[in-house]
Amino acid sequence: MNCQRVQESFLDYQDGALSPADASAVREHLKTCLGCQREWAGLQEISLKLDRLPPVAPSPRLRAQFYAMLETHRRAADSRSPFVAMRSRLDRFFSALLPARPALQFALACGLLAAGLLFGARYLRPTLDPATEKRIAELQNKVDSMAPLVTYSVLQQKSTTERLRIVLATLNLKQNDQQVVSGLLASLAFDPSVNVRLSALEALYPRADQPAVRSAVTASLPREPSPLVQVTMIDFLAATRDPAAFATIEGISRNQNYDQAVREAARRALAQL
Amino acid sequence: MVESVLPAVDSPSDHELMIAVRAGEIDKLGDLFERHHRPLYGFFVRHTGDRTASEDLVQLVFYRILKYRHTYRDEGRFSAWIYHLARKVAADHFRRNSTAPHATDPDDLHTVPDEAPDAADRAVRTDDTERLQAALAALDPDQRELLVLARFQHLKHEEIARLFELSVGAVKVRAHRALKELRDIYFKLSREPAA
Numbered sequence: 001m002n003c004q005r006v007q008e009s010f011l012d013y014q015d016g017a018l019s020p021a022d023a024s025a026v027r028e029h030l031k032t033c034l035g036c037q038r039e040w041a042g043l044q045e046i047s048l049k050l051d052r053l054p055p056v057a058p059s060p061r062l063r064a065q066f067y068a069m070l071e072t073h074r075r076a077a078d079s080r081s082p083f084v085a086m087r088s089r090l091d092r093f094f095s096a097l098l099p100a101r102p103a104l105q106f107a108l109a110c111g112l113l114a115a116g117l118l119f120g121a122r123y124l125r126p127t128l129d130p131a132t133e134k135r136i137a138e139l140q141n142k143v144d145s146m147a148p149l150v151t152y153s154v155l156q157q158k159s160t161t162e163r164l165r166i167v168l169a170t171l172n173l174k175q176n177d178q179q180v181v182s183g184l185l186a187s188l189a190f191d192p193s194v195n196v197r198l199s200a201l202e203a204l205y206p207r208a209d210q211p212a213v214r215s216a217v218t219a220s221l222p223r224e225p226s227p228l229v230q231v232t233m234i235d236f237l238a239a240t241r242d243p244a245a246f247a248t249i250e251g252i253s254r255n256q257n258y259d260q261a262v263r264e265a266a267r268r269a270l271a272q273l
Numbered sequence: 274m275v276e277s278v279l280p281a282v283d284s285p286s287d288h289e290l291m292i293a294v295r296a297g298e299i300d301k302l303g304d305l306f307e308r309h310h311r312p313l314y315g316f317f318v319r320h321t322g323d324r325t326a327s328e329d330l331v332q333l334v335f336y337r338i339l340k341y342r343h344t345y346r347d348e349g350r351f352s353a354w355i356y357h358l359a360r361k362v363a364a365d366h367f368r369r370n371s372t373a374p375h376a377t378d379p380d381d382l383h384t385v386p387d388e389a390p391d392a393a394d395r396a397v398r399t400d401d402t403e404r405l406q407a408a409l410a411a412l413d414p415d416q417r418e419l420l421v422l423a424r425f426q427h428l429k430h431e432e433i434a435r436l437f438e439l440s441v442g443a444v445k446v447r448a449h450r451a452l453k454e455l456r457d458i459y460f461k462l463s464r465e466p467a468a
Contacts, residue, residue: 011449046456049405050424058314062328066306066335073339074299092296100347 001025006036010043160193167199181207185216194226201232205239214242221248227259234262238269246273287351295342305351306335312426313359319421320363322410333362356422356436367414408458416451423448 001009001022006029012018013026030037099105128136158166167187170180184207187200207213214237221233234252237245252258253266287308293301310331317327337358345354409417419437422428423444430448434441 008446008449011445011452042456042460043452046452046459047424049401049459050455053402053405053425056315056318056324058310058328058331062310062314062331063306065328065332066310067303069332069336069339070299070302077297077299088297 001029003029003033003036006030006033007039010040014043014047160196163187163191163193163196164199167196167203170203181210181213185213185220188217189220189223194229197224197226197229198232201229201236205236208236208240211242214240215244218242218245218248221245221252227262230258230262231265234265234269238272241273243273246270249273288349291338291342291345291349291351291354292347294338295345299339302335302339305338309355310335313355316356316359316421316426317363319409319425320414320418321366322406326366330359330362330366334358337362350432352428353432353435356426356428356432360418360436363418404459404462408455408462411458412451412455416447416454419444419447420451420455424452 006026009018009022009026013023016023018026030040099108167184170184181204184200184203188197188204191197191200201217204213204217217233217236221230221237224230224233230252234249237249249266249269253263253270255263258266287305290301290305294305313331313334314327317330318324321327321330334355338355341358345351409420412420419433422433422436423430428436430441430444433439433448434444437444439447
């Protein structure tokens, strides 16, 4: 041990807190080192003087003042309103019930939140009264019935080529989707392009077995401006042999306002029907 | 003579008393006062050198115990807590006075009860005591605080380390330096001719 380490160990040496080996090393060093002997003697002396300092005692004033303060505090506590006392009891109750460590408090809060969410999801589904449910069903029907119109409106945003492509695409659809049929009938009734209307009619051929399709084509026929499409519609209705179309086609065959070719087509169809 | 000593290890009843005080049984603070007011008073006198102010500071510590009793922790050590409060009270005192502690009034020291029977010995010891008090007062306040806690309040180095938020090694080094410094000041005062 060098002098610095020995002197740093003096406090522990004095307190008897050094290991026996270290204490023995300090003792050996002190036997031979005059500087450390002086240092040790000085520390011993000042420590002894500190220990021999006479005790200090407070005057009786301190005790009197303390108990006066305690008394004041107790009176204030006794005169608290019942509400405050109850609140204090409640505080004590909850502080006894809840964990004191912040980490546990956080865990408990998370647990309660999760439990609340689970409970709410399982037992607190919103229930509707019959009147509201009925109203919602009505709105649903309205929305459903608006679907073809919406589809058609969306279609109208596109170019003729695109509309044609969409209508032709329905030719390949095997399923008899009500929405597809509604779209095709809307195109037939409202599309400004002859080509699109013709394609829509062609696409409706595989669905001609549906009475709704036949009656829609029959209803569109008098409003159709193009003789080419009128002829194709009459051929369509003749092919379906729908007796309901008879009156409409007969009217056309007699009406001079229609194109010659149209009236001839109507007469051919009447023969078929 | 060793002045009244704070137990180095908390007796469980200190902690239990404080828990009772926290729960609203404020009369139990009287028991804690009886156990601790003398050592606390010793701490303040050695640290501030002002006996009258020290009584007020002890009172203030117990007032703060009462006021902040809800912050006492279940796992807390009462002696650590009371010295934590005492250090804050002392720091506030020094800030208020914004000066170094007063050198102890020699008249005060003459009134300290001394059990030495021999009059000549008593005179020598009073001289010594005055010099030592003066040396303590001349010490850096941080060094003095640490030295008082270690030598008079008999707090363990580990407890002081927690209070000062230092390592135990750092506390030992500082305690050693403070003692050396005190010794140097004391011997310097001893060599000076008596006024």
